Amino acid sequence: MPLLDAGADGGLPDAWVPPDASEPPGCDDLDPCTREAIVGGVCVSTAVRDGALCDDGDSCTLGDRCVAGRCRGGAPSTGGAGLVSVPVPAFRGRSVGIGGDDFLFFRPEGTGTAVVLAHGEGGRLDELDELQLPTPGISRAFSLGEKLVAYVAFHGGGLLEISGDELFARGTFDVGPVLSAHHFAMIEDRLFVCMSDPFGPSDLRVLDASAPDVLVDLGTVPIPDGCRALAASTDRRRAxxxxxxxxxxxxxxxxxxxxxxxxxTSVHVSDGFVTLNTERRVQLLREADGVELARVDAPVVQIARHTRRGLEVMTHEAGMRVLSFYEIRAGAPVVISREVVGPVDPGTGLAVETTSVWASHEDALLDGMRLFRMRATPPFLEEIRDPRRFWPYWMRAAGTTLHLRDDHGAIAIDLSDPAAPRAVAGGEFLGTDGMTIEVPNDGEIGLYGARSWWPTRGRHRPGSLFTQSLSHANVIGRSFDAAERPTDHATHALPGGPTYVHATYRHVYAESLDASGAHLDVTRWRAEQLFAPEPLVAGLEQRVDAPPGDPIAQIARLHGDTATAFATTAAWGSADLHWVVLGGGERVVGPLHLDIEVEDLAVDGDRIVAMGWHADPASPGSALTIHDIVFVTVERRGDALVEVSRAGWATPATSRVSTYAPIQLLRFDGRVVYAQLPFGTPDEPRPSIVALLASDLSARVGYPMRDPLPLFSASETDMGLVFSGPAGVYVARPWCP
Structure with a gap:
């Protein structure tokens, strides 16, 4: 069986060509340091090159490498358990262009917002100034010209001024819990704000902005038909x-x-021209007398404006958003350039809210998280792809490099100095919605899903994606080059409607639980298969039947390739635990009865860690709120399961189903289990990653988190453990008791 070699460009990995369906599929020793193929009807195993990345299963050895076809642990971790760093992207958050290749970024920080003034040079951003605002939740910003920027927060907003390379706060305003602000214009020394009310007519609020640091409310003007858009006249004497x-x-x-x-539905004013548009028409007027100079009709118009480049119109064409540039000749618009911005979002019809496309100065275009400068000659769009712009959610580790991923972006972060991580490549791209498998030449595979999966489409655990709520489970085989540009090689529909898709170091598993919980199907593939267009050939297909009348309720996330576990719930408030050897003739060991509701399971070899809580006797059935947390370690000893350790503690009343603040197991190496707990421990009652010693669960340490948002990935690197997700990126020294 031949092996495909991608060479040294870091693109397509060494991909296994799947055998003919008549050949036996079991040619895989599950070792990341070997590659198997069927040659002349015989399974042949070949060692990968010495020095290739691998994982020996022990979090306390760092720098694991392949030697003579075996994974050898690296040097022991030194120093006590603790966070080494919590890196953040320098230019994350909402942004707005303010002219002259200058941008503002509104970066959430603690209970407020850091406003960063940056200058773009080529594909790089350089910080000029930073201003701390006590206001959290800034969701939009609008360039008003004259180096003034208005922003919108939860129940109000504010005004900022840029003078030279410095930022100044000019005051704030409140709108209350019902109204929202969504358009601005500066008229003389008055700030106009369009207000929307879901229960009544829209208003135009007028604020006096003549003072250097305070906004004074002068009242509101009812707009019965609604305030859809707002723009200042060229002389700033009208709106x-x-x-x-x-x-x-x-x-x-x-x-x-x-x-x-x-x-x-939209208005833009610049240099004596007024551009008006509806969903199907654009009209360009001369501001001095209101005479129409040109019009453009299109099936779907998103927005339009007139700048020194001419008339700019964004339309939807064949599923793409296209920005057309027109020159007006003898009263007729003539196209001088047509440039594709990106695909139309199939859910909303847009990539971003229409009103924010022209929120920037006319020298810039912001499209979602993407930044463009507008050049003076065609092609006009030039993207600024500084990899510090934002960091996606899912992660794959490779030595001293983190590869952060989702279906909108790819970033490489160098961890050579773990106290000062730095982004070295990458940026945002427009990807494909769905599950993606990344199989690199070296290191663990990556499994990740589109950003839209969180938090509305079920629960994700590190190395695992919940797929039961999807109509189909399509997996894309994707590779990245050294600049983190993606290439999609093949798409496969996973058979059987899996409930979860898991990834171990080099393998992909689908676990399918039938609706009644009567049986569990486990299927395994070598991940390299996903890069070939031929049909998938499973290396393992195994069905496990639940005991009669005792349905399967929880499935273990697979941390290794030898065993799995599941919990059944014949009675409310308790669970029966079962251990299953993979590829071992459907051998099931158990049950072991536990007096808790099991929420999560992790298995490594013969050990299982169960996490759950005691049922609330005051609540009939399964309550949505928990009041304690319990961890149990179980070992398989021959044909029996034995409880070897248990620990638990009381917690504040906590939602058991929140996807914004999950309670989950992150990683288990057979010795130490890591869990994410939004309530922490009695010693440190705050959102934390908690490490517990499996043999004595009363022994534990905590790693404090900034907030309880989810972690999607957990990996071992040469520099320690790394956890990532919407909660951020956490670099930690492992706990090695």
Missing amino acids: YLSTGTDTLVVTPDGLIERALGIAS
Whole structure:
């Protein structure tokens, strides 16, 4: 059986060509330091090169490498357990262009927001200044010209000014818990704010911004038809307001001066031109007299504006968002450039909210998380791809490098100095919605899902994706080059409607639980198969039957390739634990009765760690709130399961089903189990990663987290353990008791 060699470009890995369906599929010794193939009807195992990355299963040995076809543990970890660093991307958060290749980034930080002023040079961003705001939850920002920026937060907003390379806060305003602010314009020294009310008409709020650091509320003007968009006139003495059915001209006092009689859902004003558009039409007017100079009709118009480059119109065409640039010649628009921005989101029809596309200065375009500068000549769009822009959720580790992934971006972070990680390659790209398998030339495989999967599509555990809520489980085989650019090689529909898809170091598993919980099907593939277009050939297909009348309720996340476990629930408030050898003739050991509801299981070899809680006797059935946490270590000894350790403690009343603050097991190496607990421990009652010694669960240490958001990945690197997800990236020295 031949092996495909990608060479040294880091693209397609050494991919196994699947055998003919008539050949036996069991040619795989499950060792990451060997590659197997059937040659002349015989299974042949070949050692990978010495020095290739591997994992010996012990978190306390760092720098594991293949030697003569076997994984050899590296040097022992030194120093006590603890966080080495909690790196964050320098330019994450909402952003807005303010002209001259300058950008503002609104980075959540603690209970407030850090506003970062940065300058773009080529594909790089350089920080100029930073301003700390006590305001959390800033969701949008708008460039108002004259180096003024308005921002929107949970129940209000504020005004910022940029002077040279410095940032200044000009004041804030409140809107209360019901209203929301969504458009701004600066007219003389008045800040106009479009307010929306889900229970009534929209208002135009007028604020006095003449003071250097305070905004004074001057009152509101009702807009019965709604305030869809807002723009200042060229001389900043009037404002144009789109209602959807008309376009209004408003004085600095907020009075309606006149109506243009032209329907619009968006308005843009620049250098004496007014651009109005609806969903199907764009009209360009001369500001001085209101004369129409040109119009563009299209099936779907997202937004339009006139700049020094000409008339710019973003439309939807054949599933793509296209930005067309027009020059007006003799009253007719002539296309001078058409540039694809990206695909239309099939769910919303947009990549981002329409109103935010032109929120930046006209020298920039922000499309979701992507940043573009606008050049003076075609092609006009030039993306700024600084890898420090944002870091995605899922992770794959390779030596001293972290590869952070999702279906919108790929970032490589160098951990050579773990106290000062730095992004070295990558940026945002437009990927494919679905599960993705990354099989590198070296190191563990990566399993990840699209960002839209969280938190609405079920629960994810590190190395595992919940797929039962999906109509089908498609897996994409994807590789990345040295610049973190992706290439998709093949797409496979996993058979059997799996409940979970797991990844170990070099293998992919699908665990399918039938609706009644009567049996569990486990299927295994060598991950390299996913890069070949031929049909998948399983190396393992195993069915495990639950005891009659005792349905399977929980399945273990696979931490190794030799065994799995599951818990059944014949009676409320308790569980029966079962251990299963993989590929061992459907051998099931158990049950062992536990007096807790089991929420999560981790198995490594003959050891199982179960996590759960005691049922609330005051609640009939399974309560949504828990009041304690319990860990139990179980060992298989011959044909029996034996409980060897147990520990637990009381917790604050905590939701057991929150995807924003999950209670989950992260990693288990047979000796130490790591869990994410939003309530922490009695010694440190805060969101934490908690490490517990499996042989004596009362022994534990905690790694404090900034917030309880989920962790999607847990990996061992040459520098220690790394956990990542929406909660952030945590680099930690392992606990080695």
